[in-house]
Amino acid sequence: MKKLAIIIFSLSVCFFGAIPYSFAQNDTYDQVRLFQSFFRDAPISTSPYGEGFFTYSNFDFIDRTTVGAQGGYALTSDIEVASGVYYVTRIPDEVDSESGIADVPVYGRYKFMDDETKLSGGVFATIPVGSEDIGEGNLDFGVYGALRHPISEYVVLTSTLGIDFLDAPIGDYEASLNLGGGIIYEASESLYLLGELKVRSDLDYSAISTGIDYQIADFAHLRANVLLGTDDTAPDYGLTGGVVVQL
Numbered sequence: 056m057k058k059l060a061i062i063i064f065s066l067s068v069c070f071f072g073a074i075p076y077s078f079a080q081n082d083t084y085d086q087v088r089l090f091q092s093f094f095r096d097a098p099i100s101t102s103p104y105g106e107g108f109f110t111y112s113n114f115d116f117i118d119r120t121t122v123g124a125q126g127g128y129a130l131t132s133d134i135e136v137a138s139g140v141y142y143v144t145r146i147p148d149e150v151d152s153e154s155g156i157a158d159v160p161v162y163g164r165y166k167f168m169d170d171e172t173k174l175s176g177g178v179f180a181t182i183p184v185g186s187e188d189i190g191e192g193n194l195d196f197g198v199y200g201a202l203r204h205p206i207s208e209y210v211v212l213t214s215t216l217g218i219d220f221l222d223a224p225i226g227d228y229e230a231s232l233n234l235g236g237g238i239i240y241e242a243s244e245s246l247y248l249l250g251e252l253k254v255r256s257d258l259d260y261s262a263i264s265t266g267i268d269y270q271i272a273d274f275a276h277l278r279a280n281v282l283l284g285t286d287d288t289a290p291d292y293g294l295t296g297g298v299v300v301q302l
Contacts, residue, residue: 082205082211083097083098083173083203083204083205083211084203084211084239084241084247085098085100085173085203086270086276086301087239087247087249087268087276088104088106088268088276088278088299089213089235089237089249089251090249090251090264090266090278090280090282090295091235091237091251091252091253091262091264091282092201092213092215092235092237092251092253093106093125094125094127094137094139094160094162094179095162095177095199095201095215095217095233095235096175096201096203096213096215097166097173097174097175097201097202097203097213098173098175098203099129099132099133099134099135099164099166099169099175100127100128100129100135100301101129102129102301102302103126103127103128103129103301103302104126104127104299104300104301104302105124105125105126105299105300105302106124106125106126106278106297106298106299106300107123107124107297107298108121108122108123108124108125108278108295108296108297108298109121109122109123109295109296109297110123110293110294110295111293111294111295112282112290112292112293113290113291113292113293114290114291115291116147116148117145117146117147117148118145118146119143119144119145119146119290120143120144120146121141121142121143121144121157122141122142123139123140123141123142123157124139124140125137125138125139125140125141126138126139127162132166133165133166134163134164134165134166135163135164135166136161136162136163137161137162137163137164138159138160138161138162139159139160140156140157140159141156141157142154142155142156142157143155143156143157143189143191144189145189145190153186153188153189154186154188154189155185155186155188155189155191156184156185156186156191157185157186157189157191158181158182158183158184158185158191158192158193158195159181159182159184159185160179160180160181160182161179161180161181161182162177162178162179163177163178163179164176164177164178164201165177168202171204171205172202172203172204173202173203173204174200174201174202175200175201175202176198176199176200176201177198177199177200177201178196178197178198178199179196179197179198179199180194180195180196180197181193181194181195181196182194183222193221193222194222195219195220195221195222196219196220197217197218197219197220197233198217198218199215199216199217199218199233200215200216200217201213201214201215201216202214202215209240209241209242210238210239210240210241211238211239212236212237212238213235213236213237213238213239213251214235214236214237215233215234215235215236216232216233216234216235217232217233218230218231218232218233219231219232219233219255221257221258229257230257231255231256231257231258232254232255232256232257233253233254233255233256234253234254234255234256235251235252235253235254236251236252237249237250237251237252238250238251244270245269245270245271246267246268246269246270247267247268247269248265248266248267248268249264249265249266249267249268249280250263250264250265250266251263251264251265251266252264254286258288259286259287259288260286260287260288260289261284261285261286261289262282262283262284262285262286262289262290262293263282263283263285264280264281264282264283264293265280265281266278266279266280266281266295267279267280268299274300274301274302275298275299275300275301276298276299277298278295278296278297278298278299279294279295279296279297280293280294280295280296281293281294281295282294282295
């Protein structure tokens with residue numbers, strides 16, 4: 056069933072990709088943020104932005120909730136830095152819940168291309184300030200690239216590829232391929248639909264998601280997302296709701 060979900064998502068990407076390029080446009084909907092690859096994206100923001108959100112994730116033997124705030128700031132027209140803070144609660148079956156602060160991720164990216172196709176590359180690291188009670192306290196780091204490209208009047212493709220070096224509990228760091236792809240569809244002037252796929256090789260993690268981004272004001276977007284795990288370490292399903300504000 057999970058493999059079927061991946062096939063359906065891939066076929067959807069192919070379907071939208073088959074739309075004639077004669078409708079191509081320069082707008083890559085930079086005001087619309089991705090859900091699964093929020094930080095690993097191509098656009099460089101023209102002004103500071105931030106998101107407050109809540110996520111619920113259901114695993115086989117545990118539930119996990121996250122309340123967080125994340126955002127970014129452009130140091131120059133070509134360079135952006137971003138970070139976030141998160142409070143996590145894990146609720147195992149028949150065991151007392153555990154809560155704490157997660158590690159703080161710090162991302163930096165540089166814009167290489169800003170024409171019809173947007174292309175950026177960057178680095179990241181986690182500051183290991185998180186609680187060990189919830190499995191945090193790890194110094195991870197890595198590199199990545201990301202792009203956006205419009206393939207029709209209403210459809211933009213997104214993708215990201217990177218290598219994460221994960222702080223292993225025992226021994227040296229483990230390298231993991233981080234791959235993401237997605238579609239942004241403009242349903243109306245203020246409503247956007249998103250479909251995303253994310254794969255993390257060394258963690259046996261893959262998930263697909265579908266979400267909506269609704270512009271409620273010139274500076275604010277209301278967002279919601281449903282995620283379906285398709286591999287062992289991904290949640291069986293997840294729900295996210297939040298608001299992005301562009302300052």
